[in-house]
Amino acid sequence: MLSELEKNSAILIVDDSIDVIHLLSHILSDYPNLYFASDAATALEQVRLAPPDLILLDVELPDATGYEVCKQLISPGKTHSCAIIMMTASSNMESEAKSLESGASDFIAKPFNPASVKARVKTQLRLHHQSAALAKLVNQDSLTTLYNRRYFDSTVTEEFERHRRQRTPLTIALIDIDHFKAFNDGYGHLQGDETLRQVALAINASCRRPGETVARYGGEEFAVILPHTDLVAAQALGSRLCLLIGQLNLPHAYSGTGKHVTVSVGLATSTPGPLDTAVAQIAAADQALYRAKSAGRNRAVAVLTG
Known part of the structure; x- marks a missing residue:
């Protein structure tokens, strides 16, 4: 049987x-x-x-x-x-x-x-x-059950090479929970862990197309690989993620941005060329995330890198 x-x-x-x-x-x-x-x-x-x-x-x-x-x-x-x-x-x-x-x-x-x-x-x-x-x-990341950093690093390299061969756009997104250190200091790490799990579930539920990979990148930061995604679609997804996390209505009395948990999102889109690298595109997404935070957080910034 x-x-x-x-x-x-x-x-x-x-x-x-x-x-x-x-x-x-x-x-x-x-x-x-x-x-x-x-x-x-x-x-x-x-x-x-x-x-x-x-x-x-x-x-x-x-x-x-x-x-x-x-x-x-x-x-x-x-x-x-x-x-x-x-x-x-x-x-x-x-x-x-x-x-x-x-x-x-x-x-x-x-x-x-x-x-x-x-x-x-x-x-x-x-x-x-x-x-x-x-x-x-x-x-697997044991806390959130998302993929871990190790899996992300290996997968993003494979996807980058595949999109280089196919000459199609690839987007990488980095997502950071705003003022998360203040959240942990105010509510404690157990509540911080629960918030990480809820945010992870929301991000994962929003990225369900074939080939999309959601990983915990480190601490309160998440990373998403978005195959065949151009700049317009990348910006739309980033804005949608900010909206969805805000709609979770998770209290954050220690935030400098609002009364609830919010995220900032940096996205980098590229149609990889012969001299481009996955490392450079991740760095571009990180710079876009920095710009989102500098502009007031709870927002998404998408950039075209190639």
Whole structure:
């Protein structure tokens, strides 16, 4: 019997044989979320749009070898560390070794043994979900449950490079709770922690588009990665965040800005060029945040950096 986690797992089967796809569909009929691709290009596009939990990948495809596809699939940012089981009609040790060397988690020989296929799929899904749970703990801020600074730093670099290749605009936002030291001094750190959690939830709820990443950047500061977001959209989001945090109506009697908790937002938008860096764009967002604070706080300032 499958667990709820296994039932909700997405499995992508990549093989150019319709007979193989039908056979695997029958063997794995207990899994409701089966998807299919008959060539490498389609498989890579499906992974880009919706990364699966497990991929069953044939070695021989019409437009590439499974080994080549596997190496692309496990590259950073592609599959979120999904498991890959290679499939081949060759059962020799060399084929198995080459599959594992290319990044596959396991190896299945054709013709299939249904019991073996089911067992290997179940094992790889269990390992994948255990790994994902561990990665979440490593990348999660324990107080707010947002991503932590470590995850932000690695993700922003990947996103910057992706937008450089695609020549599309990327926005980075830095958000700071106004007069938060005074809040902690006046209300105590326990109430300060609760306020951080509520502000984090509000920011996270406002940034739900695919690829948007919200992280606790440090102390009372948050950072957001906004893919495919131009300057106009960036300014609109920053202003909306200020409004939403104000509408939480969290009392702040020690604020020099108002009676409730407010935030200042700095946003930097860039279509990355060859000489641009993610570090420079973050610095530009930090300067925009400084301008928002200098102008009276509880406001957003967006700048174009490239």
